[in-house]
Amino acid sequence: MAEHEPLTPLSTSQKEMLEEAVSTYQAHLTAETAAYLMSRGIGRDEAIAFRLGIVADPAPGHEKYRGMLAIPYLGRDGQPLTVRFRCLQEHNHRDYFHGKYNTIKDDIPRMFNVGAVHRAGEQIHVTEGELDAIILNKLGLHAVAIPGANMWFGRHRRMLAGFNRVWTWADPDDAGAELTGKITRALRSAKAVRLKADVTDTYMAHGVEHLLSLVQKKED
Numbered sequence: 591m592a593e594h595e596p597l598t599p600l601s602t603s604q605k606e607m608l609e610e611a612v613s614t615y616q617a618h619l620t621a622e623t624a625a626y627l628m629s630r631g632i633g634r635d636e637a638i639a640f641r642l643g644i645v646a647d648p649a650p651g652h653e654k655y656r657g658m659l660a661i662p663y664l665g666r667d668g669q670p671l672t673v674r675f676r677c678l679q680e681h682n683h684r685d686y687f688h689g690k691y692n693t694i695k696d697d698i699p700r701m702f703n704v705g706a707v708h709r710a711g712e713q714i715h716v717t718e719g720e721l722d723a724i725i726l727n728k729l730g731l732h733a734v735a736i737p738g739a740n741m742w743f744g745r746h747r748r749m750l751a752g753f754n755r756v757w758t759w760a761d762p763d764d765a766g767a768e769l770t771g772k773i774t775r776a777l778r779s780a781k782a783v784r785l786k787a788d789v790t791d792t793y794m795a796h797g798v799e800h801l802l803s804l805v806q807k808k809e810d
């Protein structure tokens with residue numbers, strides 16, 4: 591897809607189908623999944639606000655995501671625009687013909703938690719993982735997620751161009767460096783947060799104050 595290609599709005603039937611799918615997945619969130627999310631720092635309030643769910647009863651076209659964590663990409667009013675799926679099994683995902691994270695085929699790459707762009711003040715935060723963005727939002731930082739360098743498009747740059755500071759919180763690995771490189775090259779306001787582990791692991795190991803200090807100190 592060309593970078594300048596505009597986002598095609600979802601049709602009414604697509605919107606209704608997505609809304610029904612996401613509501614169903616939310617209703618099927620199990621205690622086991624809630625415990626998993628808690629172990630990743632995500633409590634009940636966040637799970638509800640971000641409309642997380644489990645694909646126990648897949649919507650048409652979602653059959654291959656059965657059993658996975660459903661992570662809806664919500665619009666500014668909380669309506670789902672797409673869903674990504676995270677496999678919760680500890681196995682080699684490729685042996686099962688899927689990835690750890692799965693995007694619906696031919697779906698338009700979107701920014702996760704786009705509402706943060708509208709709610710944020712002068713600063714905004716960009717993570718690589720959706721669940722990492724949920725953690726930062728829980729801590730009071732307005733955060734979106736771009737799940738990989740190949741999901742970063744020109745329109746994302748335009749959406750973030752008005753901020754004085756765009757903090758990037760990509761994972762400390764090659765893929766994360768690639769995403770950070772793309773964003774910092776595209777936006778002069780972008781600044782990378784140095785992490786020794788991903789946002790969630792850093793939060794679970796060192797807590798809120800440590801995570802916040804990573805962006806507060808650097809403003810001096």
Ligand SMILES: [Zn+2]
Nearest residue numbers: 677679683686
């Ligand atoms: Zn899997």
